[in-house]
Amino acid sequence: MVLDVRNNPALLKLDLYCKGIRIDDSYFVAESGRKILRTRAGLGSGLELVLPHGLWTNVPVTEGFAQESPYILFRENDKLVIRRDEPGREEVAIVEASPKPSWYDRETTTGKSMTRVGSLQGTYLGVYPSRVCEYWLEKPDKTNCKFCSVGLNLGADDADGKSVDEVLEVVHAAREESGITYVDFNTGHYEGETYLDVLEPYIRRVKEETGLLIGVQTPPHSDLGRYERLRKMGVNRVSFCFEIFDPERFVDVCPGKHREYGLPRYLDAIRHCATLGQDRGLSFDPWVSNGEIIAGLEPAESSKKAIEWITSVGAIPTVCVFRPLQGTDYSDVPPPRTEDLIDVFGTLYDQCMENELPIGVAPNIHVSLVLLPEECAWLSRNRGRYWRHRARLQLARRAFGWSFRRQLEQAEQRYRSSSNRVAAAAV
8 A cells, every 4th residue: 555645546535535625826717617515415515626546526625624734726737736735835646626517507497506406426416305304403402413514505505305307307417418327315314204205206207217326315214125115116225324333422423313213223224225235246227235434433443343344244335534514513523634544444445345345336436525445445455355356346347337328228218209209299
């Protein structure tokens, strides 16, 4: 493993998460890239960049800790350059602004800005289709997760409630102009466990009209049979954000989740959903169960134990780096130190490979808010050990890519035929 951010893009991505970046005035000479949005995921509000070797990232710039960053972003001769703030201003990396699609400047037919219906997070489309998580609405005291900014977004970067037609408009625009392959639907807690009921109409339409990969991120439903139903509907990924593996720390950080669900229910859902995908092989419609944690809010050893548990049941970990967002309960909590997290992310790669999990197989999915498991190969001390599984993954990528392109073409033909019939009937 190379411990030099100039030659290790995953280490640079991690270091930028932990330290942020300052932006020199030269950056604003020419407008490029996407504007800074506070995402409804509640975990990031930074500048989207593409690092060397094609690693996409969302870099903190507005938070207080970023103002002390050793990194500065310059525009030099039409290139974006990250330099260290030290004598000589050493060049760290030449990067690119994540491309801003033309549909970002358009409105839906109902008059909503398309970015308030869905936005790109890396190369996939993230949609929070319904009202804000109800933990934010409780009185007299909210019980939202203390790191989360979801309840701060309404009326600013995101609309509260989107119709199925509005979402489909944005999905089609993102598919045609941005080449997305994946749509991720996210909800918070709703009384009566209605979150899957809310999402199902969107899922059916998106799958039927586009054939795109679909992910769902919600609290764990008490009826585990609902996940087999989602699988048959065409969902490809279910993710459960339990955030913290240490039981006592979980209670403090996520009071609403502790009261309504409890950590064991999250873990049971992850385990159950992982078993649903064990007979899928290399089918076109894969099924993946994710357990999501936040590194930096509990000891590194606890995060590593979470990763080991998630992978042991056949699920894939999603590991976020804690970011103290403005306006949140943890806005004054310092971000983690890079050196404390290197082994956490090295463990992420090692455990996925040890358990022969299907990481990095789906085409054109680059995530800006987290380090993907396959990116963490750069942080593993055991990278050379897994050559057999790397070869299998390479074959799987090729086979899946071919099947996926064919499926997209078939869905597009069905959608065009249906649209033509509707247009003819209208005439």
